[in-house]
Amino acid sequence: MSLFLRLLFRNRLAGFGAVVLGVIVLLALLTPLLPLHPPNETSTANRYLRPLSDGHLLGTDHLGRDLLSRLLWGTRLSLAVGFAAALIAGLAGAAIGVMAGYFGGRTDNVTMRGIDMLMAFPYILLALAIVAVLGPGLLNALIAVAVVNIPFFARNIRGVTVGIAHREFIDAARLAGMGHARILLTEVVPNIVPVVVIAMSTTIGWMILETAGLSFLGLGSQPPQADLGSMLGEARSALITAPHTSIVPGVMILLIVMSVNLLGDGIRDALDPRLRSGALARPMAATRVDRREVPPAKGEALLDIDALETQFQVGKRVYKAVNKVSLDLKPGECLGLIGESGSGKSVTALSVMGLVASPPGVITGGAVRLDGQDLIGAPYEVLRALRGRRVAYIFQDPLSTLHPLYRIGDQLIEAIRVHEPVSQAEAHKRAVKLLEDVQIPNAAGRVSAFPHELSGGMRQRVGIAMALANDPDIIIADEPTTALDVTVQAQILALLDELRQRRGLAILFITHDFGVVGQLCDRVAVMYGGRIVETGPTRAVLDAPAHPYTRRLIACVPELGAGRRILAAIPGLPPAVDQLPEGCAFAPRCDKAQASCKTGEIDLTGTTRKVRCLFPEVAP
Amino acid sequence: MTLALKTTDLAKTFDIGKRLIGPPRAQVHAVHPVSLEVAQGETLGIVGESGCGKSTLARMLVGLEPPSAGQIEIEGRALDRADPAAFGRLIQYVFQHPVSSLNPRKTIRQIMETPLRRLHGMRGAALDARIAELFDAVNLRPEFLDRYPHEFSGGQAQRIGIARALAASPRILILDEPVSALDVSVQAQVLNLLARLKDEFNLTYLFISHDLAVVEAVSDRIAVLYFGSVVETGPAERVFAAPRHPYTRLLADSAPVVGKPLGGAGHGELPDPLNPPPGCTFASRCPRASDQCRGAVPELRRMTGDQFAACYHPLDP
Known part of the structure; x- marks a missing residue:
């Protein structure tokens, strides 16, 4: 809880919203105790008094009623209706969404089509229709606003529930003998509560506005009862002659909705685990470098990693992911880098081209020399010119490295044309040639396939083709076969070995599998705890x-x-x-x-x- | 030899493109009729590549997926109700991803209590004593009980998953890729733990994995699955050493082994599940395929001793 509050107030605007809303809610709660005029007491002699007049701080309206009193009572009512509507819509929507998402199949289909139909109507039209059936009145306006917002919650929660219902712990609960009702209540619901809270906190403002809108049209609160919308509605005729009667409730609506939305955004950021760790910070184009001294150049290797140190600095903690790692790679050589997860092998590989995400990654020491040129701290333009051109990467999961919405041919063409100014037709020809080189059958046809249309092995071949697109000298392959089946793995390894011999490629091959290293690599380096322990x-x-x-x-x-x-x-x-x-x-x-x-x-x-x-x- | 588990023509068909009313657009045969027998105390290894139906088979065996056809018998009694609780007391499941098989919002104690309460109606002191006993069996410290799943490493979470499965006091454990998400040094710890628990609790294992070496190291018998069918079964020491089915040979040759040249590659991929070939599903990748193979599906038949293969032109032993 204290963590939540700290995260919430880290966001200044959310803190501001919380304070403003807190004051408004406090005033609304205290309204019956404050020394105010009765809100509905008319006095036609005092019509349209200006603000700051004697006895009426905010002036009076067209019937001479005290605006301050009406404002506070109205706020009280508007807030109550808004919160109640959000609560009803949230609970009903969540219940529908959870059911549809959990049971799936026909239940899901029928329920969600019903919800879709509800969504097909413009919300105000739907609300008007509901009020027309039920008759005007604040309670009916509340029902209308709640019903209109149920689809939003239902769709949101259904999506989240579908993700949870297929998680393994739900299966485990079934095997532990739990029935559907119990699974829903004890396994699913606790996991969706944050989503419901987030959705509610970001929609309460909207609900208050909608209720005010209905009251403005005369369908919500009925005279003489004041709520913010009806105050605005009554003031409309005197908009020019007595603008304060409109401005006072208008400003209050503005303050409420703005503070609720700011606070809602803050709550969302604080509750969302992805945003909590600071994922909103955009990584820099190249890893941040903060090194005291540069080791002197030595050796004539193609790639020379010298005493490289890469750290992750998260708050006060410093994770020394790579600690004085030195490796070198000669042309045509295959070096295996082996280690368990967390040993720093991937971070070493990513540091070479400054691809470690910053923040939190920082390269704190060492050098990486490609033909004698130090890449650590090199200007971004230099790195960009070398990435893919001289040093290319192949990653573990080709499904997540290929863009799902572009054809593989277009992605290859893009990779080629980034570095070479060739025509589209020429690039297309080369893309087909690349696919043939990685032994994709029917390359000319496959070039216009989307990534999801290919099998895992074929996708990884495309990944390799993309790495080869600019005829690099070095390929850094980060567990390229871990996600593949053994028979496919053997195919990919054979392909890499053949390419290495035919093109004289140097390969830095990262893996956790000794068998693979034994078959493919000339030399091996073993990493443990961020260091090389043997090579x-x-x-x-x-x-x-x-x-x-x-x-x-x-x-x-x-x-x-x-x-x-x-x-x-x-x-x-x-x-x-x-x-x-x-x-x-x-x-x-x-x-x-x-x-x-x-x-x-x-x-x-x-x-x-x-x-x-x-x-x-x-x-x- | 008493049978712990027997399946008769167990099959699963998934509907693709369901419609609100009327028949589905297409059907995929995820598991073709499979008949398996597992003896009491035995470990049957099931290997196959992704998409071969091994997980669907496992989910049917524990009742998470109702079979489309066929029967499951546990210790001679037929089980055909799709009620996981009835299955739960006899057969339990250990999941592939240890952390995601634990509800992130529950403490380990709550997770451990569920099967004991629901399946065995335990309460109070007996419950606590049993949890302590189980935690001791999987080498976990009791203070872990009040923590949440995200505080554990993969290996520890997998021990918790195993302890939860054992809490149901099952006769059979289905281990679905139980170590493939773990690092090798931790993988060996968990495999050894499983071997010890098997003797201690007199269990029968079905060990599913894509890692041939791991399966060979833990199994008594191995069944090789390809495209939803069992293509070869036999004693663990024979199946990969002297394969009879060409697919098993391809698998064995593909596994990377230090000192062996790169090889086994071959070409080809799995057939399209929506449009499977009429004959042997491996024929398009098989060097020995004949017209007979492309015409009719070969049945599983006895080769030598205890080794069976579904092939018209089996390899020489």
Whole structure:
């Protein structure tokens, strides 16, 4: 709760709205206790008194009634009606939406078509029709406004419920013996309450306006009872001669609706988990760089990652995702980067081209040199010219990297023409050629397919084709086969290997699978807790791992053909990178750890084979 | 040998493009009639690629999906009512995504209590004692009970999922890709835990996975699914070592193994489920396919010993 309030008031405007609304609600609650004139007491002698006149702070209306008193009583009524309407519409709409979304099928179809019909009428027409049937009166106006708004809630909540009803925990609840009613009440409803609250808080203002609108037309509150809409309606005839009679209720409506909306937006931002973590902040075009010193250039590798440090700075916490990682890649070489989730392998790859989202990512040290040119801190224009052109990426999930609304051919053509000023026809020809290169059957036909029309394996081929579009020197492949089936994985790996040999591509291949590394890569680097713990030629590392982590990780992985057995597990969990232990990050899980492992910095030692361990399994 | 689970021609057909009135536009046969037998205390591994119907089969077995045809027998008694609670006491399910199988708005204690209360009517001290016992069995600390699911890592959440499934005191556990969302070092922990629990609680497992090596490491017998049909079954040590069905061979060759050259690739994809071929569904990808294969669907038949394959031209052992 305190977190909620803090988040709410972080948004200044929402805080302002909360204060204004708080004052108005307080005044409305206190109205019966305040020393006011009776709101309906007429005095024709005092018609149209101006504001600040004696005894009537805001003046009087056409019957000489005190405007301040009528304003406060009217506000009280308008607020009550608005809140009540929102509550009724919210509860009824949510109930309909939950039922339709949870049961689906025919229930959903019939209910939602009914709701659609309700939505097909212009809301004011529908409200007028309802009032015409029920007769004018504030209660009927309330019913009309509530009914008119039910579809909005029902549709909203149905959408959310459909998402929840297919989650695994609902299945689990059924298997635990819960009936539909109980599942709805205890499993589904708690998960949609925030959505209902958000929807209500952003629509109350709208409901107050609608009620005022009906009263303005004379269909809501009946004379002499005052609400904001009827006050406006009665003042309309004297708009020119006595404008204050319109301005006073008008300003009040403005204040209420504005403060409710500002507060509603704030509540939405504070409750929505996506907005809570600051997703509204747009990431910068390249990762922020904040490094003290630049390591001197050395070596002549094609790509030289030197003591790279990338951190995520979230509030006071600093996550050291990549900690002094050094890698190099020669032309035509395939380097495997292996590690568990959270080991920093993907962040290393993304840092190369400044693709780590900032905020919260910051590159705090090291250099990445492509043919001797430092990419860290390079101007965005330089990075943009190199991205895709010299260094291209292939990502894990091709469905989320391809734009769902564009044909794959158009996406390929765009990728080509970003870097080369060729004609549309020429680019199209090259796109077809690229699809043929990645062995997509019927490339000329498939070029105009949408991503969803292709299978997972075909989509990943398109992803590879896009990476190849500008004939890059380096491909960084981040778990490109993890989402694929084994037979498709084998096809994609064979394709990558063939492309590497034919085009002399250098590949940085990120994976968690030793089998894949063993088949594809010349050299391998193993990461743990944001650091490289071992690196060397693939066969040498896999046959005789030097770091205890590598040895035990390999032992964990079942290998086909080894038969039924108990696997060697590593107890414990990988460390959180915001709380890395001193010394070796693996020491708490390592059975060979000594006191010396838990202090100071342990260096990566060796020449072709390097290991970061004081007591390696084999001499590096 | 007593049978824990037996299915007879269990099949599932989904309607595509439902209409308000009248028949659907098309039908997809997600699971073709499948007959399986699992002995008491056995682990049957089910492997197949995405879209082969392995999850639909699993969901039918626990009653989350009513079968279109066929029968399920558990320990000799037929179960055909689509009432998950009736299934729940006999057969339980461990989900693939550990965190999303736990309701984010409930504490672990509330999650653990549900099956005990609903299926076994436990209350009060007996309930607390049983939860403590289960948590101990899956190596979790009791103070976790008052936390919410998002506070747990994948491996811990999967232990909670296993403990919840065990709370129903089932005879059979369906494990649907229970470790594929976990890191390898944690994967081994969970697999070993499952092996220990099986002996401790005298359980029968159906272990579904796309990872051949994992399935081989934990199973007694393996069934290979392709496009909704069982194409091969046999003892775990034989199925991938000496496959008889060409698809099984393709799978085994595709699995990346250190030191083995890249291979097994081959071409082709799954047939269109809306328009399946008349004969063997693997024929379009199969190097041994003949006209016979394209004409009629091969039946599962005995090859050698306990190994069955649905193929007209099986590979030599």
